[in-house]
Amino acid sequence: MPCWGKLRIAQCGDSIWTLSTVQKLSKSSFRDNTFVRYELPYISESGQHVDVVCYGQLNYILECHLDNNIRYGDLCNSTLLLALIIPCATNGLDASSQCVEYKRSLVPIITDLRNIKAAVGRVGTRRHWGIIDCSSDHIQITFAELELGADARVNDADDASTSDYD
Structure with missing residues (x-):
């Protein structure tokens, strides 16, 4: 199967390298951006479809061409792009x-x-x-204009940390 070494996610602009590619490059010229957030579909006990948040290291991107064999069903004559990921044990x-830490990696998986x-x-x-995951909407930086009243003045002798700016 053909392998790819780099992925760029259009929505957020992230560029992600595969571990197999980074290992071949000079470590001094590239930072390790092989770790990813991925979401796996899951059906809960109540029958609800939910996406489980997972983290792991992207090892390979594989291009899989399927022929017209009937065993592939709806996927006959299609190309799949697959990711081989070494998951981090973060329990979803x-x-x-929230603060998420892990001590070990899990068995590699292949996903879309x-x-x-x-x-x-x-x-x-x-x-x-x-x-460190900054992909959520509630982490995005926003700027708001501060409206100051007449009693919110700070003069040179005042300590700004005790003013009405806090």
Whole structure:
């Protein structure tokens, strides 16, 4: 199967490299942007369709051409783009809304490339890895104009941290 080394997600502009490609390149010239947020569809016990948030390291992007064999059903004569990911053991926690750490990786999986939603970072801390996920809407930076009243003046002698600007 043909392999790809890089992926760019159009909605958020993230560029993600595969681990197999980064290992071949000079480590000094590339940062490790092989970790991703991906979501897997799941049917709960109540029958609801939910997407489980997962994190892992993108190892390969595979291009799989299917022929017209009847065993492929609706996928006959199509091309699938697949991601081989080494999942992080995060128990479905969402690092965009809470602190998420992991100690170990799980058995590699293969999933549809469209399940990858964003690049994420990670930081080592006390024998754990923390996931840094800025892909959620409630993490986006916004700017608002501050309306100041007449009693919100700060003069040079005042400490700004004790003013009405807080």
